[in-house]
Structure formats: C-alpha cells, structure tokens
Amino acid sequence: MAMPVSVTGALWVLCLCVQALQACLIISEVNCDNPSLDTREFVELYSLGGSSVSLDGYTLVFYNGNGNKAYRVIDLSGHHTDERGFFLVGSAELQPRPAVPLPPNSVQNGPDAIALYGPSWNHVVEGGNLSAVGLLDAIVYTSGKGNADQLAWVLTPGLSPYVEDDRALEGDESIQRCWLSDNLYTFQTGHPTPGRPSDCQPASFSFLHIFRIRLAGERPTELEVSGGFESGPLTAVLYDIRTDTVSTSVGFGHSQALPIVVKMNATPVSNPFELDGWALAVYEGPETDFPRNSPLSPLQPLDAFVFSGRTNSPSANLTETLIPGRKPFRNSSGFPEGDAYISRCGVANWTRDPGMFQLLPQRPGESSPCVWYNTCPYGQGNVSGTNEPFEPPSRSDNDFLLSEVNADSPGAAEDEEFVELWHPSGHRTSLNDIWLLLFNGNNGKIYREIELYGYYTDQQGYFLIGSDKLNPQFPIPANTIQNGPDAIAIYRSSSPPSSEGLGVPKRGLLDAIVYRARGSDRDSAELIQALTPGHLPLLEDSAALPGDESLSRCGPDRLNHISFRVASPTPQKENDCPHPPEGIVINEVGGVSGARGSLFVELTGPPLTSLNGLEIAFFGSDSASQVSLKGDIRQNRFYLLKNGSGADQSLPAVTGLRAVMLCFPLLGKVSVCGQNSQVQDLLVFSDDQNLHNVLHSSPQQTVRPVSRYDSISRCAMKGSTVWISSDSPTPNVQNICPSTAYSKPLDLCLQPDHRPFNCNVEVSAELLEQSCHCGLSSLHLKGVNLTCLSEELYVKGDVLAVSEQQRELMAQTLQSKHLPSCSISHERIYVKGSSLGLQVGLVLAVVLLLAVGGAIFFYLYRKKRPQDYYSMELNEPESPIEL
C-alpha cells in the first residue's frame, strides 16, 4: 500500500530540523556503474545544513574489496559544498559538472567501499590499509560477485554490504541515501540525481500505522491511520503524560477507505497544562477497554506516538511501554501559525517510533513535503582508534546469539530482568534488522516484539535489553519478561517477524529458548515444537543458587537448550560458565595395534592440575565409551590411563581403537563427548569417513599407526605437533622423539607418481614412508635439505630416528630399489654433484652432453625456464628436540 506522504520533493528546509547540523557531511549518493562506458560515475556528498560549507580537513578514500587497500585518496581541503549543500566528485562528462573531476571508469564497481574521514583520521595513502579511525561515513557495496566482508567489518561493522543490481531499473541507477528515522539512514536504489535530493521511496507495508496527526495549536485533533486488516474494533487512546492515565479514547473500526480519520477532540480540555505533551496509541479492542482516567494499558499498541511537552516529559514507564527503544517527539522551535501536521516522513518500515515524524505546517491546498534529510548520523558509528577490529570473524556461523536470560529476579519488583544478546565476533556490531520476540507459553502468541534497528553492541559484542536498574542499552519496563512457561527468540529480518502471519514466525529465526518457572509445568509444547523441537523447556531454577540466577549460554549451538545452564547473572559480561583445566593434552597412546603391548593413554599438562570435569572417550571399531577423569596431573607432568600397575585410572573396554578424544562437557553429562563438549584434544587412527563425521568439526589429527610399532607419541616441531610411531612405549616418562643420536646420512633422488607434487617435507616423508614402513615422519627429516625440479625431489642430509632399531630399518629399506627413484643417470649424477640445484643442473648438462645428445637438448630447454625450478631448504640450526 502506497503511503500518501511524499518524501520526494524539493529541499524544503524547516528551521527546527537543521539546528545542530553544522557541517554534518554525509555520503548521499554513489553511482559507480553506468550502462556501457562508465562516464557518468559520481560520489555525491551533502552537508545536512543545506548550505555552502568548507570541506577543509575532509578526505574521501576509495577502497578495493580485492585486497582491502585504498585505490584512490582525495583530499577535499580547499573545496566547498555548493550553496544547497551538495558536492560532487565524478566523471568529467557528468552534468552538473563535478567539483573534482575524475577520468572515466575511476569508481570501481564492487566489492568496494567509499569512506569519508574527518580531521582526526589516521592518514591513509593510496595502497594503504583499511582504517576506521576518524571515519564519519562509509558505504560498502558489491555487485553481487565477490566478497566485501572485510571492508564491511571495519567500516560498517555488522551491516551487510549494499548489493548494487545494475538491472534494477531501466537505464542507469545509483545508490542513494534515504532517511529512516532519528539519525538512522539506509540506502535505496534509484534513478541518479547528482546534485539533487535523492528520490527516496517510503516503505510499503500493510500493517496498521499512524501516518499523520493533525494539530490545532498543540492539541492533536485528528489521527490518520492507514494499512492493517485487523477485523475487530480498534481504539485510539490519548494519554495525559503527567499521570499516565487515559484522557480520551475513541473507538473505530476498519473501513475500506484509507486512510481512516479518527477525530480526537471528543473531550474538551479543561486544564491548560493537560496537553503540554501527550501520547497517542492505537490498540486492538473496544473503546470500553480504555475508559477515561484508567491507567496506562500494559497491552502492546499497534502504533503509538509520544509528544514531549515544554514542561511535561513522559515517564520512562510510558515510553518503554508505548515506544520501546525509541525517543519521544520534541518540538523545540514553537508551532507554526494555523493548522499543522505531524507527518510520517522517514522511510522506515516499523511502527511505534516518533523519530520518523516531522512537524509540518499545513498550507492551503497543498500537502507539505517532508524535509529530505533530518539528523546527523554520526555518533552511532563512532569507532574509536584503539578498538579498531581488523580481523573479520572467521566462523561461518556468525550471527547474534541469545547469550543470557534472567526472566525472574528475586522480589516482587522484578527489576533486574534482562535478555543479553551477543555477537560471536566479540566486537562492536550493528543490530540493524535484529528483532527480539517474547512469546507467551499459554497461547503461543507474541506478547512483545522489539525492533533493534539503529543499536550497536558494546565493544565486546554484548547487548542488553532489560530493566532500567541494570543500565541496559535498551530499557524495558520492570516485570516485562514473563516468568514462564514462555519463550524468547531473536530474528534477523527487514520487516517485523510477526507480519509473517499467524503462529510463531519461522523466517529469519536466529536463536530461541523456551523456559519455565519452578512449579509451572503447564504445557509449552507449541513453542517447543516451533522453536526448539525435541528439547525440554529450560528451568530457571530459583532455588539453584543463593542469590539470583539466570539461564546462561555456555555452549556454542544455536536453538539448542543443551547450550544453556543455570548460573549467576552476568549482564554485559562473560557468562559464568565452567572452564576446562588448561594445557592438558594427550601425550602418548600405547597398544594401538592391539597386537603386542596393552592399551594405555598418557596425558600431560602442568604439574598438579586438577582433571576435574574432563572426560576421555575411546572410539572402538563398533562402540564408544567414555570415562570421567579423576585426580590431578602428577608432579612429573604425566597422568596414565591403563589396566594394570602404575596407572592413575583404569580403562573401559575397547576393541579396535580408532580414536581417542579428550573433552570438556559444558553441561552435565552428555553422550560421548557430544556436541556440547569443548574438545581439548583428539587423535584419530582411521580414515573411516563415518567416524570423521561423528567427530564433527573438531580439529583432528589423523595418525596412521605403523603396524610394527605399538605406540604413538607427541613430539614438537616448530611449535606444532607431530605424532611419531615408536617401537619403545614410554608410559609415565618423557617421549622419545627423533634425535641426532640416531641419525643416518641420506642422499636420494625421488620421482613421485602423482604430479604436480608439493615440494615440502611432509610430501617427502610420506613418499619415503610408503616404501619404508618404518614410521618415518616430517620430524625425521627435520635436518634434511630438499631440492625440487619439476618432476624430481632430491633429499640430502641426516635423517633422524627414534632408536637404533629404526635407524637400521631405514638404512635397509631406503637403500633398496623399492623407492620411486629418478632415472639412474640423473640419480648418479646428482649424487656426484654439489647439493646446490643450479650446480647439479650444470654438471648434469655437461655429462649428458658427452653421453646422449638428445637428452641434453631437452634438459637445456627446461633449464631456461626458471619457473620450473624452485627449492626449499630445511637446515635449521641443530637443536635438541624438545617435547
């Protein structure tokens, strides 16, 4: 349904709207892509004062999403906006002519960004890094291809890049800044309007909303509502904000003709102060539900408007109830002569927000146009230098979570209730398009729907919605959150989730919990079914802790009650969850072949660390079993699980061991190191895909045991772990790792079967091990030089071993003819030659010249192509291999 409010039109500047707007400069329009040649590109800046202002100290930086570096930096010092506030940077051929002309095709088509900085910025040069220091305004856009996540993450945290669709409109289109409400702006696609106000279209939505209030002096006389298909009776209620009681209520029904005009002047006003400030709300229900002098209704209105007077300010209770999270309307500049309207002008698609209305005088025979831009957007996007986030969150599952809920605080006041949201990035993030919905368990209906557009989390990613006493970012009246059985859910949606229709909305659901109070075992099956199927409602057990308690997220999974536990409330702080003991890992597993020695698992960690809470799971060939660890790590840093003497703990029954997992279940007892465990260490001995699937996304280290060896030991190489098969198990003592004590000189040329191959130590070790079966790993080749030609791999240096036996084994097998060796001539020549690849090539060439003419030719041809040649050396200083 189109709204009859015109948001287009000339810049009709009303003095009250532009106060405090001195030099608020915004990026108001971007056209980065024209049909065929890009000769009419531009970036339009606009000064919200609507007049000529100096641009001294401002800089415009263009960033490329491919590499995230600045590709153009334009210092605007010395320039001015034109007398209407506009300033254009763009193609020289553009009309009107830009103040800063650019060559054609200068503005990249996305994924890219354009950022406007003020004087306190950190200088960015062409080719320089992304910065948010001193940032005033930015647009991040893509053309649908490519990724602008890093740009968005730094410049507009939490917002999605604007997707520019070059087929959105006939002919050319641009990205235009449109005013939503208060100091919130959005972008829309429209026909380009360089040097003119944007052509912003109001949101089209069907739910009931107030779009105009007619005033006589300061009194609301007529309310015009539009949209909505509520079938029952509706009532418009005028509140006296001094007492939060009903002054007047007027019932009306839905009619076919829109807008519906509701005359509010039914009751004469006796007291002159009574209407210095007022509130209007439209409710579902008959007029008789809202009798004169009755208190503020706890019902949620369909739409509401709160007007703060010169002497009377609305109470927090009234604003939190009628216009949650939004500010009342203030008029600081007096009323126009004659009739005036308060008109809905912002293009936002939500209700209950006076911020999107403007006070406009009624001129005879014309409807007054809205002011194009209203308030300065700065302040919302204030990223201070020290907190500049550089790394975008790496998790793919990266949206808001319900972090903590305190639905029931001790005492009757219930004034410490809250809902805490958290963004897994752990950084300041926008809550645009995030909604919080509260559901009533008795009827499955929404009793509160809260829009969080325009809000940001704190620097750690937390956002608190709660009672005033907790100093939340979003205050709600005390005793708003019902005690259960009820549900709380968050959504990402560009329109109110409730507009989806009857029942619990499904689209955009991010996270939810269904909870009950002690003693309430009434059915919440409907909510469970819709939000967290298969789970039991959570119980915020008021007897669990001496003081207050909350439902706190301790596990990572969304829409999963197992992630929550009852803990002490920690609003806007890290939840009070148990932490795993630190630094404990699997150090050695013996008896893995099942053939020789008996099974043991050795853990290592800081001496005397308690293992409380840790579990160890054994995945066998047909079953898995798990034991809880007891006691502490010994003074000697070890802990041994084994059946027999010298052990700290015995083992469960295991046949055909395929994996060992050390985990920390976050919440009570869960099935075998299940989803709600934090994996501390995991060692897998099998390539079985089913097993890998069961072990879900845990970081895995797959080790293939060597049949002749019985134990697998953790050894360190350059800070990472290498698992070494060993023939001498070392339970309760230091592992034996490959050492120079058992080394053997090696000089080999190998030709891997599969090409191309990676010229690295892992590939070489794998290649040698395929022939050797002697437990050779990359750590054994630690001191070896590798040289690679396109099809050959030269290995020269001392190979390490764990024991005399292994050294002998290597000596026998690596000299044998089972290796995928290079052709004889190459090998022999290599062995005679120098270790340096270039010299090898030279000698090779000379000898082959004397031998086979054709071969030289071929070789020389290849020598000329240096891209075929690369080399890698691994000659670190010899250092003792530490554990």
Ligand SMILES: *[C@@H]1O[C@H](CO)[C@@H](O)[C@H](O)[C@H]1NC(C)=O
């Ligand atoms: C950009 O950042 C990288 C990595 O932090 C740094 O090495 C480089 O010097 C920076 N470049 C500039 C121009 O500041």
Ligand SMILES: *[C@@H]1O[C@H](CO)[C@@H](O)[C@H](O)[C@H]1NC(C)=O
């Ligand atoms: C807020 O308004 C509700 C509804 O009228 C009322 O029950 C409650 O007592 C008020 N709270 C305060 C703190 O005034």
Ligand SMILES: *[C@@H]1O[C@H](CO)[C@@H](O)[C@H](O)[C@H]1NC(C)=O
């Ligand atoms: C931005 O943040 C800094 C530091 O936190 C503060 O000093 C400054 O006043 C803020 N600016 C605005 C416009 O909020």
Ligand SMILES: *[C@@H]1O[C@H](CO)[C@@H](O)[C@H](O)[C@H]1NC(C)=O
């Ligand atoms: C260890 O001993 C227990 C009984 O004490 C037995 O049930 C279990 O199967 C044994 N485990 C192994 C791996 O031998």
Ligand SMILES: *[C@@H]1O[C@H](CO)[C@@H](O)[C@H](O)[C@H]1NC(C)=O
């Ligand atoms: C490995 O190469 C380096 C230089 O390339 C050389 O100094 C070193 O002696 C070589 N080591 C062996 C074991 O050949």
